Amino acid sequence: MTIKDVAEYSGVSVSSVSRVLNDHPDVSENVRKRVLEAVNALHYVPNNSARDLSRAQTDAIGLIVRGAGNPFFTPIISSIEKAILDAGYTMEVHQIPAGEDELAAGASLSRAKRLKGVVLLGGEFDYTAERTAVLDIPFVCCTFTNSFGTMDENAFSSVSIDDEAEAYRAVRYLTDRGHRKIAILLDSTHDRSISELRFRGYCRALTEAGIPQDKTLVQEIDYYDMEAAYRGIRELLVRRNDLTAVFTIADTMGVAVLKALHEAGKRVPEDCSVISIDGLEMSRYTIPTLTTLEQPKEELARQAVSLLINMIECRGGTAHIYLPAKLREGRSVEALSNADFQI
Amino acid sequence: MTIKDVAEYSGVSVSSVSRVLNDHPDVSENVRKRVLEAVNALHYVPNNSARDLSRAQTDAIGLIVRGAGNPFFTPIISSIEKAILDAGYTMEVHQIPAGEDELAAGASLSRAKRLKGVVLLGGEFDYTAERTAVLDIPFVCCTFTNSFGTMDENAFSSVSIDDEAEAYRAVRYLTDRGHRKIAILLDSTHDRSISELRFRGYCRALTEAGIPQDKTLVQEIDYYDMEAAYRGIRELLVRRNDLTAVFTIADTMGVAVLKALHEAGKRVPEDCSVISIDGLEMSRYTIPTLTTLEQPKEELARQAVSLLINMIECRGGTAHIYLPAKLREGRSVEALSNADFQI
């Protein structure tokens, strides 16, 4: 079932069929009608590969999502799509597992779809010029930037929160309220990525408050999921039942921690406070509501697309933007009472 | 940057390059090495459109996800991918908004990628032979079936839970425990889809228990999200503060309901029980843990792929399988005490 069949069926040339299908002007009503009829009768659907191959260029922007299944990305993807469509472009999404190379995926998609640019969501933080060379069209990193990489800042754009600073702010929120035994739940203290940055912020806040670092309050978990976080906090509680606050680097972890604390007989926030970063929808429905630094998801998406289109249309160069997170106060943090201070 | 450039750079023909790229035998080590060098030096990435267009056939199975952002789908997608890969096929995912036509999307993807078959996730329940005609390759419906449609059962396969029966089971779980004032939170009582089926199960359980239907206990919400569910239950509580149990047709709703009840000063399960269908990961971490009929997500995925491959490989025909949900007892349901029974 090709355009040729449609042409034969309707008694016109393939180019006429193509014109009708692409809403070109200069097609007689008669031809249009016959072609449309044929398309319907034959259940014809164009072959995108052929179309993309022959089209001189598309107005497509690619979106590479690394680590689908992360609920944090869901609303961002929607916002990115909206922004791209609003700007008159089309979007091609491609999901890849967390372990894969988003640059290679972007490059591949770029050739396949003749992309004008690429938005990277959930990528790594250590690009080198060599690695990014495969991607020879404009690209923008959304929700992360190249903190650990060596490559030229002018080669790409990025929009994210300042992970170190926001983690600092979260922990500072706790120290300001008298907490000193503050645990952190993270992926790794040295993954050269988001987890390491947020760990740095945690350390700085402690140092500034005159609290010595204590390894027994740091809990690394193997996987980035709720089950792992749940087990992690339980381990932590065995070791340090005296902690008064927990900082989790992601809301998913925070939700699991609330549950584990509840089961351990600790009231939140009376006995233990919890704060987190991300601002997921589900965190609004925990009991108590999770206090979290909400990432400006829609704004991150909008600015990422905006920067990318600037690059594509050659007005303005690259830029690296940090957006502030917004404190969403729930009921999971409480100041330590004087009695507790004494301890 | 095409295969031709690579051929010129390495001093061989395009077919040799193609052979190297596709791991064909009968290529000398010398040629292979030179081609690979050229690919590296030129940062060459094949154009998938061209490749797909010229390849006689692929081993690709398509997956159409309708309504991304539904956390229920996330683990199913992973399982489907695994099953497809394990069977020696490749997967092409395509996400579409909840309102769009998944059959058309499947047909389009099918032409574009020369698919062998399609898995439909999150589709409608009312296919007609006419509508499905566009999709001229084997397809399977995963987590739903054609309850309201007219089309021939032999034209496709499906794997799902029995929505009516499982809803009945959930509500029966409540009536068995003495509940009579049982509210239901759903999308619509007549959407000719999942919501309507589960509503039927609710009605049957009530009837069987000799409980007359009461419209004031039925709450339709506009959107299928947590915020809407939260508002919905609050409205319901204004109207019927005497209810003793709530059945929500999705876990996302259940989570929001737990929160709203808590805020309304109702203890779960002492004052009000909550039961739901789906079995999301997050429902394990609510306080109290949500009691839910867990869909066998992995098994749904595996069987869907298995049925599809049977159809593709022409061994065995179509089938329509209902898998049982599994009761995951949390702490959100309690039997009514004798005192309550008296009311």
Next chain:
DNA sequence: TTGAAAGCGCTAACAT
């Protein structure tokens, strides 16, 4: 307004 024909980049016969 319409049709004929030249590619788009790649794969897969078919030759050599």
Next chain:
DNA sequence: ATGTTAGCGCTTTCAA
């Protein structure tokens, strides 16, 4: 083992 070449289905000049 390697090269030549005919398509894959579509869009898009260029002519008519």
